[in-house]
Amino acid sequence: MNHVVTDAEVTTSALIYCRVSDKKQKTQGHGLESQEHRCRQFAEERGYDVEMVFPDDITGGVDFMKRPGMRAMLAYLDAQKGKPYVVIFDDLKRFARHTEFHLKLRREFAQRGARVECPNFKFEDTPEGVFIETVIAAQGQLEREQNRRQVIQKMTARVEKGYYVFHPPVGYCYAKDRVHGKILVPDEPVASIVREALEGFASGRLGSQVEVKRFLEGKPDFPKSGARGYVHPTKVKDMLERSAYAGCVEAPNWGVSLRKGHHEPLISFAAYERIQARLKGTANAPARKDINQDFPLRGFVLCDDCGEPMTSCWSKGRSQLYPYYLCDTPNCGSKRKSVRRADIEDGAEAILRNLQPARQLFAVAKAIFTDIWEMRRAEAIAARGAIETQLKETGKQIDSLLDRIMNATSPSVIGAYETRIAELERQKIRLAEQADSAVPSHGRLTEFIEPALTFLSNPWNIYKNGSFALKRTVLKLAFAEPLRYSRNEGYRTAETTFPFKVLADFSSLKCGMVGDPGIEPGMGLPGGVTVRCNGVLVIPCKH
Structure with a gap:
């Protein structure tokens, strides 16, 4: 004989759903607690047995399937298939503030055999009840869209006045100011790291986005993803494209063009424009992952036979590994001809030592x-x-x-x-x-x-005692072009940068100094060269 299910049995079990729009309302406003309390009172008055409570502290937009609490409740109903439930909401606006999704959610519950009840609204499956319910849902949608419009209008006006209104970029945080109200301020020590990375990319010291990524990953204070300290490439690109770091604000989606902001910039606007020019230009080849502290000259020393950068490796001997530089270019006469690391690096260090000018x-x-x-x-x-x-x-x-x-x-x-x-x-x-x-x-x-x-x-002293990144920087500042190395003859003549060339020219001359009274007007000077500095004539002369 089949058992007939009574209405009392159908309405015995209840589920409570409560939601606030953000975590701040959850922690400071106690919104979830008050909603749950009202729903439990409502269930107790009707003799319902509350089995589970499903909270949400995110808005999820208008789509209820983006809310983890709502998805969990629907999954719970699916797991208890055949068992009737009453789903209790504190207010109809907590159900779905969008007419289309309101009706869709009602169908989702109906398909699972669950009824919906609310302390301040009575659901009725009559034409009049459905009409009133639809009107209230439409009113909730109207209020949500009006509120969104007002928020956008206020935010747009604030951006137009030069204030950043979005989530603070990495390296910044919000602070209250008596004059400006809520305003971006540098968040140290992360701000200094971001500044160094952006200026490094703008100047070319960091040659690609990959090098910027590795620079950031090497800074313990920079926020990273995962236990391995990973910085996602999209985060690097976003940092390089943000005008906020140059002290500017903009909101293209709201029709607000780029303008000067009130917050403190981390880099100059000129540096920002150089970054954008580099991003739009030809992409640089990514820095090789195997350039490391074992071979600081890798990529900077060229093979003299073919002019291509030399690579490096550890070669296994009988009892240990041996470091070598070598050329790996096809059709090169020196291909795979290993050169001891000491020969390459000692020769480069000797060149750096010789760059040290005379103290005087x-x-x-x-x-x-x-x-x-x-x-x-x-x-x-x-x-x-x-x-x-x-x-x-x-x-x-x-x-x-x-x-x-x-x-x-x-x-x-x-x-x-x-x-x-x-x-x-x-x-x-x-x-x-x-x-x-x-x-x-x-x-x-x-x-x-x-x-x-x-x-x-003394560039050699900085190179010797510096980190791997600093050594690479010294090489770029000291030499106008990469060094060329011949297997048989060693290093070719190095092309130094302009300051070292000038000092070398002075060093090649014997110099003397005389005061102004010692030189008569119109008198020819030995060597034919005269430089005046602070009332002193510097006379490079030949003996």
């Missing part, structure tokens, strides 16, 4: 740099006035185009005006940055000269 030249070099600095600073003061004039003219052009847009009716004309305004806004940012940095302070003279002279005085 550095007083002269510093005096020359100081005179040139002061001369350029005077020129910069005059140039800043011209830049400020251009800046004012650019602002007038933007205002004029905005007036034309107000009177224009053709969409194509309006689009052309907007494109031109976007270009002028970029030019305005560029000019403003040039005006601010046109005249360097006196303190920056020491800041620039001292490290430069330290490097020029």
